[in-house]
Amino acid sequence: MGSFKVAVIEGDGIGPEVCRAACEVLEKTGEIFGHEFEFNKALAGGIAIDETGECLPEATVNLCRASDSILLGAVGGPKWDDLSGEARPETALLGLREELGLYANLRPATIHMALKNACPLKEEIIGDGIDILIVRELTGGIYFGEKGWKGSKNGMKAYDVESYSEAEVKRIAIRAFDSAMNRQKRVVSVDKANVMESSRLWRRVVTEVSHDYPEVELTHMYVDNAAMQLIKDPRQFDVMVTSNIFGDILSDEASMITGSIGLLPSASLGEGNFGMYEPIHGSAPDIAGQNTANPIAAILSSAMMLRHSFGLIEEARCIENAVTKVLESGYRTYDIKDSYKIIKSEEGRESVSSMIMGCKEMGSLITNMI
C-alpha cells in the first residue's frame, strides 16, 4: 500500500489525451492493489510558452521536485517552430533532465507479436521477436558540453564539446549491467573509440564496471556498425548502452525497426527512485484533439513508473498484460490499424479482424482489462 505523488506534464498536441488514458490506468491499478496516486498537473513545452512565456517555468520544476515521479505526454509543434534554439518547447526536456539529474534513459524497443506485421523488416529477420533495451546517457556528452561561436579565418565557426568523466560513464554503465542482470545478461557498449577520446574513456570505464558483473557478457561495438547491426540482426541485442547523442540516434532507429512507435515507453532516471516517464512518440499536432492518438506508449510508460520509481513489479506486469491482451484480441488505434490480427477458425480457415477505436476508448478498454 503506497501513496505516490505524480507530476503530470501533459504538454502539447496529443500529450493531454494520452496522459489522461495513462492516469486512468494508474488510478484503476491503484484501486485494485490499494495504492493512492495524487496527480498534479504542471506546464511545460509550447503550452507553457503560451501561458507563461517560458518553456519550463520554475513552478514546474518545483512541483517535479516535490513529486515522486513525472508522467510526461509530449512537447512541441509547428506553432512554435519559428522560435529559435533555447526558446523552443523541446528545450523543456533538456531542462528537466538537467535540473532533475535524470542521467539514465531506458528505451525498450520491443515488438508485440500481435503487431508483427507492422514491422518494416522482413519476417525472417524478426523471427520470434525483438527485445532490446537501450540505455542512453542523458545528462552529459555533447548535449551539455561547452558550446558557442567564434570568428575564424574561414568566417564564423561554431563548436560543441562532447565530454565524459569517469563518474558519468560509471553510473550509466552500472544501470546497464543492472538491467542486463534481469534480462539476457548481454551488454553491447556502443562508442566510436577508433576516432574519439571520450569513447576511449567510455570503453575503459564500461570494461572496468563489467568486472563487477562476471555473469554478464560485454561486447564493444562502433556506432556505425551498431546502426547496421540493428537492421541486419536486431535479435543479437539484449542491452545496449551508449552516450547521449549516439543513444538519441540509435534508440530512434531501434524504435522504428519495431514498427510500433505509438507503443513504446521510456524512463529517464536519476539517483534513487525518482524518474520521468514518457512515450517516445512526439506531440503529433496534426491529430491532436481528434481522439485518434494511441495511448499505449503513455500507458506502458506508467507501467515503467510503477516498476522503476515505486518498485511495484506485479502492478506493472498487470498493466503490460492488459495491453498485450487488448492487442491480441485485435483492438487497434488508427496508427496501427493495418496490423490486423489473423484469426484461424477451427477448420483452419484464416480471416482478418481488427477493431479500430479512439484514444479514449482504447484507454478505457485497457483500464477494464486490469
Add this chain to the structure above:
Amino acid sequence: MGSFKVAVIEGDGIGPEVCRAACEVLEKTGEIFGHEFEFNKALAGGIAIDETGECLPEATVNLCRASDSILLGAVGGPKWDDLSGEARPETALLGLREELGLYANLRPATIHMALKNACPLKEEIIGDGIDILIVRELTGGIYFGEKGWKGSKNGMKAYDVESYSEAEVKRIAIRAFDSAMNRQKRVVSVDKANVMESSRLWRRVVTEVSHDYPEVELTHMYVDNAAMQLIKDPRQFDVMVTSNIFGDILSDEASMITGSIGLLPSASLGEGNFGMYEPIHGSAPDIAGQNTANPIAAILSSAMMLRHSFGLIEEARCIENAVTKVLESGYRTYDIKDSYKIIKSEEGRESVSSMIMGCKEMGSLITNMI
C-alpha cells in the same frame, strides 16, 4: 584519349583481390575507349604496419600526391586489433583524408533490382527501388577537432570538439547541391540544430547555399528523425548531406538497408578532380585469400573514379551496365548467393537460378561484358 596515374592501395584482407578485379575492369575499359591507366601500388593499413611500422608511410602519401586518383581496397583486421588508437590500421584512412584534403564523401545507397530480395526491408517499403546519395563531410567535425583528457573532480575526463566553419559547410553543401542537380533535385540536410551550435551554423550555411540552386528543394531533418525515416520510407530521399560523424552513422545504416553491402562503392573527393575510391565494405579477414569476396563494390568504385576524377561518363556507365547485366543474368558471389534470380518460362512457370562464382571469376565476367 587520356592517360591517368592511379595509386592502388590494396590494403588488408580481401583488399588485394577486389582491387585486382577493379584494375582488370579499368584496363579493359581503357583498351576499348583508348585510355591508359598506370597503376602504382602503395602500402597502407595493417600490411604497412607489418612492413614499415607505420599504417600510413610517407611514401604512400607522396605517391598519392603524384597520382590522379587512388583506388583503395580495405584496411584493418584482427591481427592489429590490439593496437590502440593512433597505431591502428584504420587511422590510415583518416590520414589520407586529412593529408589529401578529401572533404567530400559520396556514398550512394542503391538497390540493384536483381538483388531486391537481399534487402532486409519489406517489399512494400522498397517499392521500385532505393536510390540515395549520402554526401558526408569528411575532414572536419569531431573527427578532426581538438581532443584530449583532463583530470577533473569526477576522476579523468575525456573530450572531443565538434566544430564547423562556414567555409567547411559551404563547400560540402555545394557538392550536395551540384549532385542533386544531376539527380532528383532534392536535398535533405541532416543536423541536430535543436541541441548543437555547430548544427545551427550548418543549417544556416546550407540554407544560404540553397539560394544559388532555386531548382533544388531543400529540407532540414534532425539526425534522430533521419535514422528513422531511412527505415520507414527510404524512397523519400534523393541527396542527404551531413556532418562527418552523422554521415558515418547514417551512410552505414543506409547501406545496410539496401542489403547489398558487397556492392556499394564510395568516393572521397577533394578540390579539383582528385579523389579516392573504395568499396564501403571492410577487409573481411575471415574470407581473405579464398577467392570468395565480392569484387563489385571495388569495380563500381572504379566507375566512380572514371566519372568524378577523369570525367569519363560514358566509360563509367559502361562498367555500371556490365555489373547490372551480370547480376540480372543470375551470376552471384557467395555473399549474395541467396538473392536468386527468378526466371519465368514462356509458359509462365517460375524457376530459380543462381550461378555462384569466385571473386576472380566475377571480375573476369564483368570485364568481358564491357
